[in-house]
Amino acid sequence: MTQNVYLYLIVAAVTLYVIRALPMTLIRKDIKSPFIRSFLYYVPYVTLAVMTFPAILSATGSRISAWAGFAAALLIAYVDGNLFRVAIGACLVVYAAEFYI
Amino acid sequence: MSAEEQRGNGFWYKKGLRDGIPIAMGYFAVAFTLGITAKNIGMTPVQAAVSSMLLHASAGQYAAMTVIASGTGYLEMVMTTLIVNLRYLLMSCALSQKAGPEMKMGHRMAVSHYITDEIFGIASAVEGKLNPFYNYGAASVAGPGWTAGTFLGALLGTALPDRIGRSLGVALYGMFMAIIIPPAKKSRIIFGIVAASMLASYLFSVLPVAKEISEGFKIIILTVVIAGFAAWKFPVHEKAETEEEGGEQ
Numbered sequence: 001m002t003q004n005v006y007l008y009l010i011v012a013a014v015t016l017y018v019i020r021a022l023p024m025t026l027i028r029k030d031i032k033s034p035f036i037r038s039f040l041y042y043v044p045y046v047t048l049a050v051m052t053f054p055a056i057l058s059a060t061g062s063r064i065s066a067w068a069g070f071a072a073a074l075l076i077a078y079v080d081g082n083l084f085r086v087a088i089g090a091c092l093v094v095y096a097a098e099f100y101i
Numbered sequence: 102m103s104a105e106e107q108r109g110n111g112f113w114y115k116k117g118l119r120d121g122i123p124i125a126m127g128y129f130a131v132a133f134t135l136g137i138t139a140k141n142i143g144m145t146p147v148q149a150a151v152s153s154m155l156l157h158a159s160a161g162q163y164a165a166m167t168v169i170a171s172g173t174g175y176l177e178m179v180m181t182t183l184i185v186n187l188r189y190l191l192m193s194c195a196l197s198q199k200a201g202p203e204m205k206m207g208h209r210m211a212v213s214h215y216i217t218d219e220i221f222g223i224a225s226a227v228e229g230k231l232n233p234f235y236n237y238g239a240a241s242v243a244g245p246g247w248t249a250g251t252f253l254g255a256l257l258g259t260a261l262p263d264r265i266g267r268s269l270g271v272a273l274y275g276m277f278m279a280i281i282i283p284p285a286k287k288s289r290i291i292f293g294i295v296a297a298s299m300l301a302s303y304l305f306s307v308l309p310v311a312k313e314i315s316e317g318f319k320i321i322i323l324t325v326v327i328a329g330f331a332a333w334k335f336p337v338h339e340k341a342e343t344e345e346e347g348g349e350q
Contacts (some may be wrong), residue, residue, distance in 0.1 A: 004172070005148050011175045012165040013155035015182040016189070021213035023193035028209070029202050038332035043195040044225035045284070045291055046324045046331075047188065048277040049298035051218060054306050055316075056274040060267040069268075073275040077282035083223065087123035090275030095268035 065097035110234040117223075117238020123272050124219045124239065125246030130269030132247050133261055135162055136254020142170035149255035153248040157217055160317060161186045188320045192221040201230040208233035215240040219273055226280045290335045298327055 031037055053070075060066040072093035076086045132153060139149035144166070156162050164185040168178045193216055200209060212224075212233050220239050224231055260266050285292040305311045305319050314322070 005144060005169055006151070008165070008169045008175070008178055009148070009152050009155055011178045012152075012161070012168075012182045015179050016156055016158060016161060016186055017214060019183065019186050020189045020193050020216045021210060023190060024197045024200070024209050024213045024216075025206065027194065027197040028204075028206075031198060034336045035332050037198065038335070038337040039328050040195040040198050041337045042291075042294060042328035042331045043191060043324055044222060045281050045294050046298045046327045047192065047218070047320055048222050048281050049295045050302040050320050050323045052274050052277045052281075053299035054303045056271065059270045059274060061263065065267070066271070069271040069275070073271070073278040074282065077275075077278045078286060081279060081283040083120050083276055083279040084123050086279035087127070087272040087275040090271045090278075091126075091268045094271045095264060098264045098267065 060094050061098055062101050064101055065094045068097040069094040108232075110232065113232040113234040114238040117235040117240075118242055119238075120223050120235075121220075121239035121242035123276050124223070124243040126269055127219070127272035127276065128243055128247040129250040130261055130266050131159060131273065132250025133254035133266065135159060136251040136256070137258055137260065138163060138166055139251065140255040140258050142166050144169070144255065146252050146255040150248050150252040153251040154244070157215065157244065157247055158186055158189075185315070185317050188218075188317055188324075189216050189221075191321060191324060192216055192218075196221060196224060196231070199225060199227075199231045200233075203230070204233060212236045215244065217243070219243065219276060222277055222280050290331065294327060294331050298323060301327065 031040070056070050056073075057063060057066045060069060069090045073086055073090040076089040080086065135153070136146070136149050139152065140146075144152070152162055152165065156165060161182060164181050165178065168181050193213060196212070196216065197209075200212070204212075212231075215236060220236060220243065223239060224236055227235060254260070261269070281291075281295050285295045301323050302319065305314065305323070311319075
């Protein structure tokens with residue numbers, strides 16, 4: 001197996017690169033269709049929301065600390081919105097919450 | 102063109118570095134578990150680190166390790182990688198528009214290499230068109246975080262001290278929320294999209310049949326359906342789009 005590992009990794013890397021690079025390199029002009037433009041504009045909001053919830057609830061040691069982290073992230077994102085502060089704030093709240101569990 | 106957009110490459114690189122820090126922290130913590138898995142299937146720490154340098158895709162790397170462990174062949178590797186990572190195709194489509202026609206081919210190829218969920222997230226959130234140096238900045242801190250975490254996980258075979266590891270794991274989700282919540286505050290449409298997406302994602306994780314669908318496909322299905330519905334019902338107007346406000350009425 002050890003002999004083939006790098007070859008396997010290169011195959012995976014090339015495949016992954018093709019997936020990542022094809023649209024980015026082929027679609028170089030601004031798309032004219034209002035529907036597709038709107039669709040692509042909304043894509044990040046849906047993907048990120050789908051990836052966040054409910055996955056965040058199982059990201060920590062317990063449901064309680066996870067909910068605390070989720071609530072903290074929601075609150076800081078709403079009030080402040082700074083990327084760094086939201087991420088660190090959520091971590092700190094989870095860290096603190098885990099002391100009580 | 103906004104004021105931020107007109108700044109130079111150095112400005113964007115530094116901004117990318119800064120926004121990449123929470124990503125690097127989250128990656129570092131999450132990658133430990135990946136490294137442990139690599140160790141368990143017999144990969145060396147160096148091989149594990151190389152896989153993180155080349156692939157930087159967490160579900161994609163687990164899948165790749167499964168193929169390596171079973172030794173089922175290169176075609177199997179291609180197919181598995183395609184299926185597990187298909188969502189990047191969608192993200193790359195969205196980024197192609199965020200990049201704008203001015204972005205040169207070389208930059209497009211370089212940016213493509215480091216499209217991950219997180220870097221796609223922050224790149225989508227910048228005001229106006231994307232400067233590739235923003236991605237380079239973010240990737241140059243996030244990448245080492247990911248690789249170092251994988252290497253140490255494979256070397257030590259243990260996770261970070263429990264509480265620290267678990268709290269750092271939440272950084273990536275916090276970051277996602279920092280991207281989607283502020284626009285949701287400004288636009289009722291985006292608020293609706295975010296809420297519907299979270300609800301649908303939750304339902305997909307509990308309903309019979311739906312919960313059997315892999316995470317990668319769940320993301321694709323829900324994105325096509327929800328973003329498609331939103332685009333049909335609430336087409337974005339040019340002006341609103343550049344102001345990052347969605348189709349506010």
